[in-house]
Amino acid sequence: MRKALTGAAGVFPPHGRYHHGMAVSGTDRLLFLSGQVGICPDGSVPSGITRQTEQLFANIECLLKEGGMDRSHLVRLTAYLLDPGDRAAYMAVRDAWVAEPAPASTLLFVQALARPDFMVEVEAIAAA
Template sequence: MPIAADGSVPSGWEEQTRLVFQNLTGVLTEAGATWADVVKLTYFVTATDGLVTVRSVRDEFVDVTQPPASSLVQVAGLFRPDLLIEVEALAAVAS
């Protein structure tokens, strides 16, 4: 989710998407994983007009030569009306 530690939500596709991927980076790190371990991304977006921006920001985090599989779902809304995007990441880490 693009919610900062202080509870604020940035405006715009780029800012929200970047915060989502930064938050996911933190979660992956805490789990002992990296973006190289991510095998699937699912995007939930309230509109599709920001997809070029979403892909551009995503490319800053994933290996663009072997990106994870992905799905995109357009939704009527997310749990807060100011959210544009939510991303679910599935990582596979050897134990």
């Protein structure tokens, strides 16, 4: 069971579609996904932040399915973006993709990812 933690006294409310924490109980499985990038099954990398973000969430969806889970099991996302100017486009895709309750989430801006053509990377944790 997942319980969203948002209303703690003395903590400013989240400023986006996420929760400060997710309490997990009654689970017997955790799934930790390595950082996923917007690389297609054929090895191509779409151009643009929106298409790369859509592809990386499609990749996460496939991995969740392989692990016997779906996006409703997500408890944590950590995203790495190269360009702060891409934040709005990334968030639009992410917010449309995540299930309720939205998972705990962190967004970081970094200088580089594993390859120069990658614009975004996301790690995920799910519990069932």
